Amino acid sequence: MATIYEVSKLAGVSLATVSRVTNKNAKVSDTTRKKVEDAMVTLNYRPNSIAQSLASNRTNSIGIMVSALNGPFFGQMMAGIEQELRAAGKHVIITTGHSNENDEKEGIDFLLSRNCDALIVHIEALDDQYLQELCKGNTPIYFMSRTIEGLQSNCINLDNEYGGYLAAKAVIEQGHKNIAYISGPLFKPDAKERLQGYKRALKEYNIPFNTDLYFEGDFKETGGREGTQLFLKKETPFSALVCANDEMAAGAMTYAREHNISLPKDLSIIGFDNIIFSRYIYPKLTTICNPVFEMGQMAAKLALKNVYQHNKLKIKHSFKPSLVTRDSIHNIID
Amino acid sequence: MATIYEVSKLAGVSLATVSRVTNKNAKVSDTTRKKVEDAMVTLNYRPNSIAQSLASNRTNSIGIMVSALNGPFFGQMMAGIEQELRAAGKHVIITTGHSNENDEKEGIDFLLSRNCDALIVHIEALDDQYLQELCKGNTPIYFMSRTIEGLQSNCINLDNEYGGYLAAKAVIEQGHKNIAYISGPLFKPDAKERLQGYKRALKEYNIPFNTDLYFEGDFKETGGREGTQLFLKKETPFSALVCANDEMAAGAMTYAREHNISLPKDLSIIGFDNIIFSRYIYPKLTTICNPVFEMGQMAAKLALKNVYQHNKLKIKHSFKPSLVTRDSIHNIID
DNA sequence: TAGTGAAATGAAAGCGCTTTCATTCTTGGT
DNA sequence: ACCAAGAATGAAAGCGCTTTCATTTCACTA
Numbered sequence: 261m262a263t264i265y266e267v268s269k270l271a272g273v274s275l276a277t278v279s280r281v282t283n284k285n286a287k288v289s290d291t292t293r294k295k296v297e298d299a300m301v302t303l304n305y306r307p308n309s310i311a312q313s314l315a316s317n318r319t320n321s322i323g324i325m326v327s328a329l330n331g332p333f334f335g336q337m338m339a340g341i342e343q344e345l346r347a348a349g350k351h352v353i354i355t356t357g358h359s360n361e362n363d364e365k366e367g368i369d370f371l372l373s374r375n376c377d378a379l380i381v382h383i384e385a386l387d388d389q390y391l392q393e394l395c396k397g398n399t400p401i402y403f404m405s406r407t408i409e410g411l412q413s414n415c416i417n418l419d420n421e422y423g424g425y426l427a428a429k430a431v432i433e434q435g436h437k438n439i440a441y442i443s444g445p446l447f448k449p450d451a452k453e454r455l456q457g458y459k460r461a462l463k464e465y466n467i468p469f470n471t472d473l474y475f476e477g478d479f480k481e482t483g484g485r486e487g488t489q490l491f492l493k494k495e496t497p498f499s500a501l502v503c504a505n506d507e508m509a510a511g512a513m514t515y516a517r518e519h520n521i522s523l524p525k526d527l528s529i530i531g532f533d534n535i536i537f538s539r540y541i542y543p544k545l546t547t548i549c550n551p552v553f554e555m556g557q558m559a560a561k562l563a564l565k566n567v568y569q570h571n572k573l574k575i576k577h578s579f580k581p582s583l584v585t586r587d588s589i590h591n592i593i594d
Numbered sequence: 595m596a597t598i599y600e601v602s603k604l605a606g607v608s609l610a611t612v613s614r615v616t617n618k619n620a621k622v623s624d625t626t627r628k629k630v631e632d633a634m635v636t637l638n639y640r641p642n643s644i645a646q647s648l649a650s651n652r653t654n655s656i657g658i659m660v661s662a663l664n665g666p667f668f669g670q671m672m673a674g675i676e677q678e679l680r681a682a683g684k685h686v687i688i689t690t691g692h693s694n695e696n697d698e699k700e701g702i703d704f705l706l707s708r709n710c711d712a713l714i715v716h717i718e719a720l721d722d723q724y725l726q727e728l729c730k731g732n733t734p735i736y737f738m739s740r741t742i743e744g745l746q747s748n749c750i751n752l753d754n755e756y757g758g759y760l761a762a763k764a765v766i767e768q769g770h771k772n773i774a775y776i777s778g779p780l781f782k783p784d785a786k787e788r789l790q791g792y793k794r795a796l797k798e799y800n801i802p803f804n805t806d807l808y809f810e811g812d813f814k815e816t817g818g819r820e821g822t823q824l825f826l827k828k829e830t831p832f833s834a835l836v837c838a839n840d841e842m843a844a845g846a847m848t849y850a851r852e853h854n855i856s857l858p859k860d861l862s863i864i865g866f867d868n869i870i871f872s873r874y875i876y877p878k879l880t881t882i883c884n885p886v887f888e889m890g891q892m893a894a895k896l897a898l899k900n901v902y903q904h905n906k907l908k909i910k911h912s913f914k915p916s917l918v919t920r921d922s923i924h925n926i927i928d
Numbered sequence: 929t930a931g932t933g934a935a936a937t938g939a940a941a942g943c944g945c946t947t948t949c950a951t952t953c954t955t956g957g958t
Numbered sequence: 959a960c961c962a963a964g965a966a967t968g969a970a971a972g973c974g975c976t977t978t979c980a981t982t983t984c985a986c987t988a
Contacts, residue, residue, distance in 0.1 A: 261732075263974055274938045279976060286977095289936060310647045310709050311974035314943050319644060321687070321708070329676055330669035330870065330887075339663040342690060351708050353655070354686050356676060374655070374685050375644050398595075481874065510874035517876060536664065540815065540844035542851060542876040553664075597944055608968040613946060620947095623966060645944035648973050 262303035271299035282307050313375070321351035322563055323371030325381040327359045332535035333505075333552060334382070337404060340556025341380055348564050350377075359448075361385040372399055378563045380404065384448045400566055402559050405450055405552075416559045416577055420450050423548045423581035424457025427502050427530050430546065430583050432465050435593035436500035436528060440473035442487035442512065444504040451479070454504045454532060472496045477508050484511025492519060499528060499592060506531035506538045506547055513541060513588075524590040534584050544586035551579050596637035605633035616641050647709070655685035656897055657705030659715040661693045666869035667839075667886060668716070671738060674890025675714055682898050684711075693782075695719040706733055712897045714738065718782050734900060736893050739784055739886075750893045750911055754784050757882045757915035758791025761836050761864050764880065764917050766799050769927035770834035770862060774807035776821035776846065778838040785813070788838045788866060806830045811842050818845025826853065833862060833926060840865035840872045840881055847875060847922075858924040868918050878920035885913050 268278045273292055280286045281296045288296070299305070313319040322345055326334040342352050355371055357364035364386050371379055382404040383391065391408055395401055403415045431439055441458055444451030462469050475490055477483020484503055488511075491498060503509035509531030513523060521527050524543050531538055531547035538545040558579075564570040602612045607626055614620045615630045622630070633639070647653040656679055660668040676686050689705055691698035698720050705713055716738040717725065725742055729735055737749045765773055775792055778785030796803050806828055811817020818837055822845075825832060837843035843865030847857060855861050858877050865872055865881035872879040892913075898904040 265974075275975080276938060276940095276977075277936085280937090283976080287936065292936080306707060308648075308709065308974050309707055310644060310653060311943090312976075313644045314642075314648050314945085315974075315976040317943070317976095329673040330666065332664065332666065332669075332871075335664035335666075335669050338688075339690075342663055342688065346689065346704070351704070352688050354672075354676065354688050355680065356673075370680070370685070373640060373643055375642065510871070513876070514874055514878075537666075537844070537871045537874070540848055540871070541874060542847070544848075599944075609945080610947075610968060610970095611966085614967090617946080621966065626966080642944050645973090646946075648975085649944075649946040651946095651973070 262305040267299045267303055267305050271295045319375050319377055321353055321376050323353045323376035323379045325355045325357050325367045327357050327384055329356060332537060333533055336553045337556040340553040341560045344557045344560030359384045378567045380559045380563060402562050404559055416555050418550055418579050418581055420453035421457035423532060424454035425461045426583050427532060427548050428458045428461030430530055431500040431502060431528055431589055434589050434591045437467055438498040440491045440498045440501045442475045442477045442484060442503045442508050444479040446476060451504055458502060473498050479505050481507050481511035484508030485515040488512040488515045501527060501529045503531050506533045506535045506545060509545055510541055524588050528589040530589060543588045546586045546588045547584050548581045549584045550581055555579055596639040601633045601637055601639050605629045653709045653711055655687055655710050657687045657710035657713045659689045659691050659701045661691050661718055663690060666871060667867055670887045671890040674887040675894045678891045678894035693718040712901045714893045714897060736896055738893055750889050752884055752913050752915055754787035755791035757866060758788035759795045760917050761866060761882050762792045762795030764864055765834040765862055765923055768923050768925045771801055772832040774825050774832045774835045776809045776811045776818060776837045776842050778813040780810055785838055792836060807832050813839050815841050815845035818842030819849040822846040822849040835861060835863045837865050840867045840869045840879060843879055844875055858922050862923040864923060877922045880920045880922045881918050882915045883918045884915055889913055
């Protein structure tokens with residue numbers, strides 16, 4: 261691999277000049293620029309980015325942490341982030357946090373140890389205090405789907421409360437009054453907020469919140485199955501089920517169908533997130549759109565703006581969910 | 595951030611000694627090791643990995659390229675790769691190739707420009723010749739789901755032909771004779787091989803391959819829909835549909851159901867890949883298991899073994915698919 | 929044609945580490 | 959108590975680049 265030194269020798273100029281032409285950040289006369297570029301071509305020169313990083317104290321890479329790499333939700337998020345960063349020539353380094361404190365801590369350390377210029381993370385287990393402490397370090401950290409006291413400008417999030425509200429409203433307005441709810445793990449802010457919104461809608465329509473029809477699931481298929489099983493065992497009747505995400509809704513549907521409940525006639529189900537697969541499920545799942553791809557893009561833009569001075573970028577910190585009506589809610593008004 | 599120099603001063607030893615204790619690759623007496631470790635702790639020293647990379651000519655990072663980050667298939671693959679590499683302390687840099695030549699080329703260049711120690715890629719568009727050329731470079735490149743002439747030892751792949759064979763056999767053995775097939779894009783080796791296996795099974799059972807019941811899809815939901823639509827328009831009757839992946843199977847199911855075809859009674863469908871969602875689909879999809887997570891792990895191991903001398907690792911280059919029986923195939927042997 | 933300020937270029941000091949090679953310390957055998 | 963051989967340590971030269979600051983060149987003006 262040719263080095264900058266060889267280029268400078270061949271072009272008959274100094275290292276500094278070669279560096280100037282590769283970085284386009286200082287004036288170089290047209291004639292010398294030409295000489296240098298020619299030398300680069302004949303030597304097939306590629307700057308060594310590691311050396312550049314060391315000298316300039318900038319790695320042009322951004323670390324990403326998500327809970328898991330499989331799973332449709334994070335896939336969309338990463339896709340949004342990657343698309344934007346790649347277009348800006350920034351490398352993306354990934355790590356997983358597995359929704360637990362220890363892995364999240366280690367994952368962040370791991371990214372930091374690689375001298376990322378910034379981090380974009382989806383943290384589920386670590387608490388605000390730890391994150392606030394973390395942000396006192398030199399590497400800027402941006403948070404997906406989270407609001408942290410005092411760090412709002414580093415956060416990109418969905419209005420989950422409103423989403424929960426929308427979901428509840430969607431079933432209520434189809435005439436449902438006996439509604440079950442399967443939540444995500446309440447230590448996750450997303451889950452907590454969705455539940456709050458759900459409760460707000462109930463209150464607004466004067467429907468009591470029935471703890472018999474509440475279950476805290478795991479945001480996975482299993483949670484949907486378990487919750488449905490539990491509800492079915494109890495005698496409390498219910499005609500609708502609000503699930504805090506689509507995967508649990510899918511699990512609930514599968515379980516219900518296995519127990520001869522006809523969908524959506526006997527049980528209306530609504531999900532949350534609008535993951536790709538929600539429209540393949542039968543009946544096609546009515547759900548709340550979580551624009552996670554766009555949020556990923558936005559987080560990337562936030563980083564680009566703050567870290568690399570892409571000043572023209574407009575940042576939006578909060579996204580609104582919306583209802584996606586499909587076939588899984590049955591209208592029971594008279 | 596403390597540097598190695600400060601540590602060496604505080605510990606009263608030379609830079610070289612500090613380096614030795616961080617790298618554990620040369621003898622250091624217990625007493626000096628202790629001194630150095632203490633100094634590291636009091637200074638909260640973390641080696642600068644960029645400087646390490648420059649000096650040692652090793653970045654401890656591996657570049658990954660997949661076609662897309664969303665999508666269940668690649669999610670599993672990345673998860674397998676990441677898990678293994680992370681455990682070995684290697685960073686994972688990701689890029690997408692979008693199944694087209696240009697993006698794939700640029701993606702690889704992008705990874706190479708970051709001085710990755712190795713690449714693990716899932717290439718769909720670039721041809722063997724280009725890849726052979728690429729492998730003459732200094733960075734080892736490993737290929738997922740692909741066999742390249744002369745580079746077999748760099749490839750980890752699934753026996754797709756056998757998978758296609760299995761899929762066909764699964765429907766044939768339930769009594770189906772009129773079978774439709776929706777393929778993936780034939781420029782993708784996976785798609786081509788699956789089709790070959792399918793044809794082999796037909797021949798084995800003396801069932802003619804009917805081009806009226808063949809469609810080349812896009813490996814996405816759309817392809818499944820379009821293929822089904824096409825078949826339904828023609829008069830050729832068929833009782834079973836083999837899809838070259840699960841997403842197309844899901845699309846086919848959705849379309850069929852929209853047109854009042856009762857599943858699986860009127861139409862048996864089998865998919866391929868066994869993506870997470872295949873069991874949520876209704877009827878639960880019978881499919882061919884593609885152990886892509888394990889293959890991802892294996893690709894990572896291959897890299898670890900060859901690049902970082904993890905010599906104990908056992909490498910398996912070819913994986914066998916297997917049938918996952920669920921509910922989407924109807925037995926019509928009276 | 930000399931003088932001026934701005935533009936272009938070069939010299940050299942790092943960036944924080946690894947690694948080779950030379951030097952100094954330890955041992956243990958006698 | 960002495961020496962050789964091996965173990966532990968240190969000095970210093972890079973790794974390939976950026977960037978500051980000094981110097982040279984240039985285009986004008988007077």
